[in-house]
Amino acid sequence: MKQYFIVFLSVFLISFSGQAQENVKHIVAKGETITQIAQKYNVTPLDIYTLNPDARNGVKEKTVLLIPSKNKIVKIPNKETKSTVVATRETKSHVVLPKETPYGLAKQYGITLADLENANPEIKEVGLKIGQTLVIPGSKNGKVEAPKEVTKKEERKAEREEKKAEKEAKKEDKAEVKTAETNLVYEVVPKDTKYSISKRYGISIEELEKTNPSIKTDSLKIGQKLVIKSSTAKADPVQKQETAKETPKQETPNGDYTTYLVKPKETLYSLSRQFGLSQNGLVALNPELETGVREGMTLKVPKTVAIASSSDKNFTDLTKSISKKDRKELVLLLPFNVSKITNDTTSNIQTRLKKDNFLNMTLDFYSGALVAIDSAKTLGLNIDVKIFDSQENKASSAISSAFVESNLSKADVVVGPFYQSHAEKTAQFLNQRNIPVISPLSKDNSMVYSNLYQTMPTSETLKGAMFDYLNQKNANLIAIVDPKKGSIKKYISSNHPNVKMADYTVESMKGLLAKDRMNYVIMETENTFMIKNIITALVSAKASYQVQLVILEPNDKLESDEISISNLAKLNLLYASVTRENETPEAAIFSKVYKKKNNIFPNQYATRGFDVTFDAMLRLSQEKSFEETIFDNATEQVENKFNYTKNPAGGYSNRGVYILYYDESLSVKEAK
Known part of the structure; x- marks a missing residue:
């Protein structure tokens, strides 16, 4: 009896308005939506539509809306029975997916079709649209008191309406299936x-x-x-992924989902991005989030995390959006290993500097970081910088729970240590505080933590970036691979079946060239004789074919005197790189400032010290959280890109890679 009365009751939800003195006035800000306003006042969009019927057609800036007081109980007069029903305004939201129908959704949420249509009038006018967010009426306890006066006649009428709606919905489903089959x-x-x-x-x-x-x-x-x-x-696997993200399977909470403990500084936005859900989808799984995100909350989240594509970000100049509102703290953990040289004489220190490559690398990185700190001061960034000696070698470091508690517990971001194992240990200690730890130089990673950021793109990332570039060109892809490089051959055949594999002979390679389009020839061999033969053959083939030479991994043999650099330039040798030569005015200023401070031009480690440190400081100086800038913004400094993607197992990897080529003028340029 109750379920049929809900159909009857929902008719009056839209037309009712409360007493004026119980409502709050809200002036709509630019870009503000009804959903955002509802969240602000802890009410539902339906509550706002009830008091402001015109708002269903959209709201404009400076529109005045009436907002019902929080947790208000509404008394709804029933025209038929003259009785009064008490209803609480608690709702859910649902994002429409392909092939869903109004009847199917009503059935899914245990409500009637009339309930759904009254809460979402646009359904009657234009039907459902994929991606549309619906209000699902009801209450948390599902209790709506029905009057005894509802008659059998009304009950039978409601039944007939339900069956009619079901038939219509089935017709819609069949029509959709038929279209999909076409x-x-x-x-x-x-x-x-x-x-x-x-x-x-x-x-x-x-x-x-x-x-x-x-x-x-x-x-x-x-x-x-x-x-x-x-x-x-x-x-479409992407469509499947979206379905998984937007529509949690409520009936299997322990099958496809797990629990997650909210860490400090996390927001609804960062959590939604972390778990591949929309903010509405995350709230639908965890209604308690409607009142805000609090440290220590236990959330229900998907077991599998959808990986956000790094290609959908715009490269952003963060100097244009600096916020100086909050004081932040950046910590550098650098392996000076001062304790090892405190007793050395001046001559011994000079000898150590000549022989100790690791110490030289540290000092170079540090010198670049100091220029970044000076640049931050010039911009007026509101950041304190602390520098500690991590006292690290491959086997040990100064990092301990006591060290972390004393020196790092108030940090907003930590850069270092250099060795991956020590960076991971630091991330482990700081994981519960959700303090980002940036690994500045290592390409290795074994243990993964949600707060660990790998700044060095891996060799797999470089190869992937190269194939992303090649596959955009609709070209003929040929690979000639040395039998000794079995792992490369396996990588290509497993991940890129569109590549034609040549036998390890020049004749086989030439036989695969196509005349109607560009031919990218991937050469993977360290045999100097074979390299010379391939290059000679391709230079000769340029008279009849469009040809460009490609390498997937660094090859020192190409820099030997036996290989003509002019021939590599003729073939526009194409390769992926972590860094690039920057000839912009900004890069020139950095080099000039660095030389003035150090009497030499910066090397790759000094430049990386600047890039990693300056990028971290700029991300700390935004209105958004550090993690939100990671999700939203790819950046480019002097020689390095920072374009992070969340790893399925946890943490973040940098996919900022340059595709470079030899120009015929013997200079290196970026391929577009």
């Missing part, structure tokens, strides 16, 4: 290529072009609609 429609987004779209749907580029003839001759355009034939296409 084709899928995909909208092109930035950085899409024919290769990436065909790979996403498990079809060939030829099949994609056959269904969409216009893309054979024209390049893809953002927003362009492409038809994907479902008879050959597999399900």
Whole structure:
């Protein structure tokens, strides 16, 4: 009886307005939405729509809205029975997914179709739209008191309406399925290529072009609609991922989900990005978040974390958005190992500096960091900097729980130590405080912690960046790999089946060249004789083919006197690099300032010391949290990019890589 009365009751929820003196007036700010306003006053969008019916058509800046007082109990007069029903205004939200229908959602949440439509009037007008956020009416305890006066006749009428709605919904489902069996429609987004779209749907580029003839001759355009034939296409894995992110499986809380303890400084925004959910999706899983995020809260979150793409970030100049409001603390942990040299004479120190490469690297990094600190002072950044000797070698360091408690517990960011094992140990000690630890130089990582940031891109990242670049070009990809480099051959065949593998002969390689498009020839060998033969053959082939030479890993043999650098320039040798040569005015200023302080120009470690330290200080000096800048902003300093992606197991990796090539003028330039 109660469930049918809810249908009847929901009719009056929209038309009711409370006493004026019980409401609060709110003036809409620029860009503010009803959902944001509802969260601010701890009410639901339905509450606001009830008092402000015109708001359903959107709100403009400076509009005055009536907001019901918090946790207000509404008395709703029932026209039919003259009785009074007490209803609490507690709701949920739901993000619409493909193939969902109003009836199916009503059934999923144990409410009626009328409830859903009254809470979301746009459903009647335009139907459901994928990505639309719906208000799901109801209460936490699900109790709505029904009057005894509801008659059998009304109950039977409600039943008929429900069955009619169910039939209509089934017709809609069948129509959607029929359409899906005919084709899928995909909208092109930035950085899409024919290769990436065909790979996403498990079809060939030829099949994609056959269904969409216009893309054979024209390049893809953002927003362009492409038809994907479902008879050959597999399900879009990205779409599956979105489904997993936005619609938690409430019925299996212990199957697909786990618990997470909220750490200090975490926000709803950073948590939603960390677990691959929208903020509404995270709140739907954890209703207690409606009142704010608090340290120590236990949240229900997905076991698997969706990895955010690093390619969807814009490179940002953070000097343009500096906030000086809060005082921050940056700590540098550098391996000076002062205790080892305190008793040395001047001559012994000079000898040590000549022989101790690790100490020289430390001092270079430190000298670059000092320039970054001076630059921060010039900008007026509100940051205290502390520097400690980490006293580290490969086997040991000064890092201990006592050291961390005394020196690092109030830090906002820690840069160092240098050795990966000690950086991980530091991250472990600071993990509960959620203090970011930046590993400045190491490419290794074994133990992963959510607060550990790897600044050095790995060799796998470099190879991945190169193939991302090559696959955008719709070119002919050929690889000639030395049998001794079995791991490279396996990597290519496992991850990039579109690459044609040549036998380890020049003739085989030449036989795979295509005349109608660019040929990228990936050469992986350290055999000088073979390198010379491949280069000679490709230089000769340039008369008839478009050819460019590519390497995936650094190759010292290319720098030997036996290899002609002019031939490498003719073939525009293409490679991935962590750093680049920067000829901008800003880079020139850094070099000039550094030379004035140190009487020499900066080397790679000095420049990295500047880049890592300055980038950390700029991220600390924003309105956002440090972690939020990691999610939102890729940055570029003098020689290094910082474009972080969250790892599935925890922590963050830098995917900031340059694709460089030899220009025919023998200079090195960045490929676009």
